Amino acid sequence: MEYIVKDIKLAEKGKKSIEWAENHMPVLMEIRKRFQEEKPLKDIKIGACLHVTKETAVLIRTLKAGGADIALTASNPLSTQDDVAAALASEGIRVYAIKGETREEYYKFIEMVLENEPIITIDDGADLVTTLHKGKGNINTVIGGTEETTTGVLRLKAMADKKLLKYPIIAVNNAETKWDFDNIYGTGQSTIDGILRATNILIAGKKFVVAGYGHCGKGIAIRAKGMGARVIVTEVDPIKALKAVMDGFDVMPMREAAKHGDIFVTATGNKNVIRREHIELMKDGAILANAGHFNVEIDINALEEMKKEKRKINDFTDEYILNDGRKIYLLAEGRLVNLVAAEGHPSEVMDMSFSNQALCIEYIVKNYHKLEPKVYDVPREIDEEIARLKLKKMGIEIDTMTEEQINYIKTWWEGT
Numbered sequence: 391m392e393y394i395v396k397d398i399k400l401a402e403k404g405k406k407s408i409e410w411a412e413n414h415m416p417v418l419m420e421i422r423k424r425f426q427e428e429k430p431l432k433d434i435k436i437g438a439c440l441h442v443t444k445e446t447a448v449l450i451r452t453l454k455a456g457g458a459d460i461a462l463t464a465s466n467p468l469s470t471q472d473d474v475a476a477a478l479a480s481e482g483i484r485v486y487a488i489k490g491e492t493r494e495e496y497y498k499f500i501e502m503v504l505e506n507e508p509i510i511t512i513d514d515g516a517d518l519v520t521t522l523h524k525g526k527g528n529i530n531t532v533i534g535g536t537e538e539t540t541t542g543v544l545r546l547k548a549m550a551d552k553k554l555l556k557y558p559i560i561a562v563n564n565a566e567t568k569w570d571f572d573n574i575y576g577t578g579q580s581t582i583d584g585i586l587r588a589t590n591i592l593i594a595g596k597k598f599v600v601a602g603y604g605h606c607g608k609g610i611a612i613r614a615k616g617m618g619a620r621v622i623v624t625e626v627d628p629i630k631a632l633k634a635v636m637d638g639f640d641v642m643p644m645r646e647a648a649k650h651g652d653i654f655v656t657a658t659g660n661k662n663v664i665r666r667e668h669i670e671l672m673k674d675g676a677i678l679a680n681a682g683h684f685n686v687e688i689d690i691n692a693l694e695e696m697k698k699e700k701r702k703i704n705d706f707t708d709e710y711i712l713n714d715g716r717k718i719y720l721l722a723e724g725r726l727v728n729l730v731a732a733e734g735h736p737s738e739v740m741d742m743s744f745s746n747q748a749l750c751i752e753y754i755v756k757n758y759h760k761l762e763p764k765v766y767d768v769p770r771e772i773d774e775e776i777a778r779l780k781l782k783k784m785g786i787e788i789d790t791m792t793e794e795q796i797n798y799i800k801t802w803w804e805g806t
């Protein structure tokens with residue numbers, strides 16, 4: 391089948407939204423210009439499982455300009471921008487994605503991407519790669535892949551540790567030009583955006599609990615603080631907890647934070663971080679949202695068991711009335727609130743993340759015969775090139791080292 395989208399008539403709207411993203415993704419557009427001329431991906435079949443957003447469309451158009459043949463599906467059942475999916479379908483991309491698709495459809499669409507027999511995979515969360523490793527599609531012809539997010543990288547490393555990973559994958563997530571920007575500023579801003587679009591709650595003065603102080607949690611905490619919230623961080627990692635303390639946040643266990651919070655956001659990558667014992671302690675009116683990749687961080691089953699009644703307040707907010715009369719609000723059904731209730735990370739940060747994707751895919755095509763079935767970091771040259779280009783596009787100049795300085799940092803005998 392050529393495509394499965396909600397409504398192909400949404401294509402014109404989607405094209406305008408993609409054009410907006412293109413105007414804010416200058417680095418990727420520069421790469422596209424070169425790809426158009428050099429065709430480094432000529433006849434390369436790519437299978438992609440990404441959030442189907444306007445920014446993803448800019449990446450897909452860039453890969454197509456490089457000569458690739460692409461099939462795309464969503465990396466989350468609720469994150470698809472249906473107009474964007476329609477626009478891509480109208481341009482000849484095999485897109486299988488509908489916002490609100492069922493879990494069964496989600497995996498069926500992944501299988502449809504694999505039926506196109508990609509030789510390169512692009513994944514966000516590793517569902518495409520794990521489905522391929524569970525026997526769907528033809529893994530033997532795959533030469534390599536990339537992974538966009540922390541959760542996916544952790545899953546792939548677990549596979550590699552057990553010697554189960556069958557082809558090389560570059561952890562795009564771990565590039566400095568990705569996680570130091572996308573995860574911090576992208577997740578930070580868009581998570582607040584999602585909470586506001588769902589609730590329009592005043593952040594100032596609220597007790598805002600962030601579970602997890604990795605790159606994403608840190609981004610959310612600093613943005614919430616910037617809007618006047620009193621931020622509490624919960625952690626299991628002593629080093630991250632210490633960083634949160636020294637960044638000026640209150641740190642305490644969830645069993646304590648649960649009593650104080652007005653708004654809770656999970657960003658840990660782990661499951662049941664907010665569970666029954668915590669919900670039992672929460673204030674009437676507490677709002678729960680998740681910014682981690684999977685919908686496992688808030689124990690929704692516990693909420694379901696504890697409820698007397700449930701109402702939909704709007705598209706992204708469910709009200710759970712508990713047996714004791716307290717109301718607890720769950721946003722975006724516990725899925726990524728920034729992508730479900732808002733539009734995901736802004737184009738300017740996805741510019742760097744997806745430039746890493748484009749250049750790493752080109753790198754795989756050129757170097758796959760030298761790579762082993764393990765998880766690789768993004769080559770340093772790619773990371774630095776993206777930073778250089780981004781600064782240039784932002785009109786910012788930096789210093790260069792003098793000859794004397796270059797020599798100085800290479801020596802060890804000169805002291806005070």
Ligand code: ADE
Nearest residue numbers: 441443445446733734735
């Ligand atoms: N992940 C987070 N934000 C995203 C976006 N805007 N597009 C694609 N993937 C994303």
